[in-house]
Amino acid sequence: MDSLKSNAFSKKALRTKDPPISWLMKMALARPHLISLAAGFTDSPSLPASEVREILDDLWKEPRDVLAALQYGNTAGDEILREWTRQRLEKRDHLNQALSNEQIVIGNGSQQLLSLVTEILCDPGDIILLEDPTYFVFLGIVESCGLEAVPFADSRELRDRLARLKAEGKAGRVKLAYFVSYYRNPTGTSLSSNDKKEIAGILKDFEQTHPIYILEDAAYRDLRFHGQDISSFLAHDPRLERTIYTATYTKPFATGLKVGFAVAPEALVPPILRFKGNEDFGTSHFDQQILQRVVRGGYYEKHLEQIAEVYRKKAGAMEQSLKQHFPKEAQWNTPSGGLYYWVSLPPGTDCGVESDIFKKSLDAEVFYVPGELCYCESAYRKRPCHQMRLSFGSASIEQIREGIRRLGSVLKASTLPRFQHQGG
Ligand SMILES: Cc1ncc(COP(=O)(O)O)c(C=O)c1O
Structure with a gap:
């Protein structure tokens, strides 16, 4: 049976x-x-119970806004939230080349975006490069997508693994490299800016027939309690063509509001939106309306x-x-x-x-x-x-x-x- x-x-x-x-x-x-x-x-x-209460009280003062918040939104996400996200990231990473709002997709947590990005880029049998150890929930995505995981502990090991893959004739199957780069889940350590620069160079040099994308999971970037912020892979990608950056408002603000975002090269956004369209055609609009007011009102920082x-x-x-x-x-x-x-x-x-x-x-x-x-x-x-x-x-x-x-x-x-x- x-x-x-x-x-x-x-x-x-x-x-x-x-x-x-x-x-x-x-x-x-x-x-x-x-x-x-x-x-x-x-x-x-x-x-943030009292902050959210305040925001809801304000929202309820405007009947039109309440009804709009209780209605469907769109697939890519709330415009104000995307705009704020873009500006904040450009400033943080001192990006010379401006991002566009069209490159930002709001997701049902960053988890959804990690999954969608992997799905639009990888077929079963493709190779994904993974830091060793890595975020165990992401390992579930890798397994589910039928990918071959190739682990590496540092840039030296990354070079060795790539050389071996090349020697074995598997170079063309390498599609994606995944990094939890800030205060990692699980090790608590971060990737330095120099490491990012070196890794981006190694991967670029290895490319043959297709781009190898970097999926940077910055879920913990906003949970810094000592030291300085570190720039992301975006800062080492001058044409913003190889880095997909994901992060979340869920972890730092309220875990019950599952709202995250991805910044992706322009070419990747339409397939991400098609997949997201099939999956949910939009992240909870109500949650986004709360968050949009959270960031605008300065509550987030x-x-x-x-x-x-x-x-x-x-x-x-x-x-x-x-x-x-x-x-x-x-x-x-x-x-x-x-x-x-x-x-x-x-x-x-x-x-x-x-x-x-x-x-x-x-x-x-x-x-x-x-x-x-x-x-x-x-x-x-x-x-x-x-x-x-x-x-x-x-x-x-x-x-x-x-x-x-x-x-x-x-x-x-x-x-x-x-x-x-x-x-x-
Ligand atoms: C490394 C990492 N990435 C992504 C996520 C997903 O977070 P969320 O979907 O809540 O944004 C988590 C959650 O624990 C995480 O630890």
């Missing part, structure tokens, strides 16, 4: 597995006392300042607790933005989905994202399973401290190999 049913499904449906995010959420819901350091949720107490303070404190609490409670073998980078710490245990340790460490952590009512979920399957390397992604987004400071203490106890009770370079 089951095989009869599955015979009805498309190849794409059969390729598409349960995303780990559903499993992670189910797990958290089934254990109400669990301290979750897994979810990519944001800080609930600082969600003000909110960014407020949450920077919140996440600076939360990240600080996590750092301090890691130092206090984690075994000396554990290593991590200190993020300057975003929502994540990425902790590496000595290679050879297993803290993956099936590991004792993961099970014991659940028994201790604390939960993390096993790092192995952030690595694609690849013949180039074994999938590492000695890392964990820890989020300081939704947990309170007390929960962060207690969660890290519990995790630290589990790790200290486990036998960990030593990092090689730490010597005897």
Whole structure:
């Protein structure tokens, strides 16, 4: 019976597995006392409830505006929101060549745009270059589209992989390179401006019969709490012909308003809009009307300042607790933005989905994202399973401290190999 049913499904449906995010959420819901350091949720107490209330009150004073907000919008998105997005990005990235509003598409979160862009560029069997590790929800898109993922850890490895693909006669199948370039999900690290310049050059030099596009996912760019902003790949693409930049208003402002955007080379916009037209012919118009008023009224930038303070404190609490409670073998980078710490245990340790460490952590009512979920399957390397992604987004400071203490106890009770370079 089951095989009869599955015979009805498309190849794409059969390729598409349960995303780990559903499993992670189910797990958290089934254990109400669990301290979750897994979810990519944001800080609930600082969600902009009163700002949104004010905007809605104002909106309701104008019956015509209310009715318009409750009506369908258009496929590309609200004009004012697109205009504001364009101007902000041009200023931020000091773009010499002006963007046009036509190059901006508003999406149902940036997630939708990541998926649409991949679909308009890639056929099953095409190759996508991925940072290693990467955003695990994007790995679901890659799998669903039937793409071959080629992972690389840095620009040197990117050159090696491309040379190998060329030698194997696969160069023509390389279509897209995906980067989470700001305060990465999962590692918390960012790609420097120099790295971007170098990578854009490497990819351009490799092109043969068709463009290789860069898909820059800047979902966390606005969640910076230390240091300076870094310019995007757009700044290294003088004719704005190879970079597709996506970002979101969802993460930094309100996760319940799923509104993101993409900036794409002109040639890519019509196919993106056709696909989006088939899918939803427009992102929630009501949500866009709220956001349009949020950005126009200056609420957005003000909110960014407020949450920077919140996440600076939360990240600080996590750092301090890691130092206090984690075994000396554990290593991590200190993020300057975003929502994540990425902790590496000595290679050879297993803290993956099936590991004792993961099970014991659940028994201790604390939960993390096993790092192995952030690595694609690849013949180039074994999938590492000695890392964990820890989020300081939704947990309170007390929960962060207690969660890290519990995790630290589990790790200290486990036998960990030593990092090689730490010597005897
Ligand atoms: C790296 C990255 N990209 C994109 C998204 C999608 O965000 P949204 O669809 O809410 O804009 C997320 C959400 O967690 C993310 O972590």
